[in-house]
Amino acid sequence: GENVEQHPSTLSVQEGDSAVIKCTYSDSASNYFPWYKQELGKGPQLIIDIRSNVGEKKDQRIAVTLNKTAKHFSLHITETQPEDSAVYFCAASLLTGGGNKLTFGTGTQLKVEL
Amino acid sequence: EADIYQTPRYLVIGTGKKITLECSQTMGHDKMYWYQQDPGMELHLIHYSYGVNSTEKGDLSSESTVSRIRTEHFPLTLESARPSHTSQYLCASSDGRRAAFFGQGTRLTVV
Numbered sequence: 353g354e355n356v357e358q359h360p361s362t363l364s365v366q367e368g369d370s371a372v373i374k375c376t377y378s379d380s381a382s383n384y385f386p387w388y389k390q391e392l393g394k395g396p397q398l399i400i401d402i403r404s405n406v407g408e409k410k411d412q413r414i415a416v417t418l419n420k421t422a423k424h425f426s427l428h429i430t431e432t433q434p435e436d437s438a439v440y441f442c443a444a445s446l447l448t449g450g451g452n453k454l455t456f457g458t459g460t461q462l463k464v465e466l
Numbered sequence: 467e468a469d470i471y472q473t474p475r476y477l478v479i480g481t482g483k484k485i486t487l488e489c490s491q492t493m494g495h496d497k498m499y500w501y502q503q504d505p506g507m508e509l510h511l512i513h514y515s516y517g518v519n520s521t522e523k524g525d526l527s528s529e530s531t532v533s534r535i536r537t538e539h540f541p542l543t544l545e546s547a548r549p550s551h552t553s554q555y556l557c558a559s560s561d562g563r564r565a566a567f568f569g570q571g572t573r574l575t576v577v
Contacts, residue, residue: 353525384564388565394571395556396509396556398567401564441509452565453511456509458506458507
């Protein structure tokens, strides 16, 4: 089955700096890669996703890049703000129309310091 | 905002009790999932369903059971709760074309 590794497990940045979280996946058939943000006491919330036919996607301060050959993808947050502090999860999935079980990375605790 | 609801949000219960965690969604999604989240943050799939009367076990073995009698409802049951079942349980749903939406979770403590 799919295995997703995520690094780093904790990340501390100064407000205004950029943050990068990296993930690798094992199953070359995976074709869908969402990122979730989980705030304390809440469920994970989808923040951005990318499909395997795209190399990069951007949404305001958040961007995701995908390297299918190397089987890794990354989340980039620019101009970080205190409200970006949360746990971030990457995930990989094979979208077939019949189902899309997500395999999650182990999470990154991001802390944005003033 | 995703329309998926979990109740209760918090539950403290004694060992040996039977419990049911409720999960409902109003999006008409046919795919629903239960994840267990340990204190180290990792999310582990314990059950999933791709439609009514269809349920499968996930990657992490669990003593819980699930049912899917209605599209919108996917309850999880523990027949006899034990302290080892203490965890956060997250329900999610999807239309299969993109990422799943999660509920707020149920934090279960078995004493």
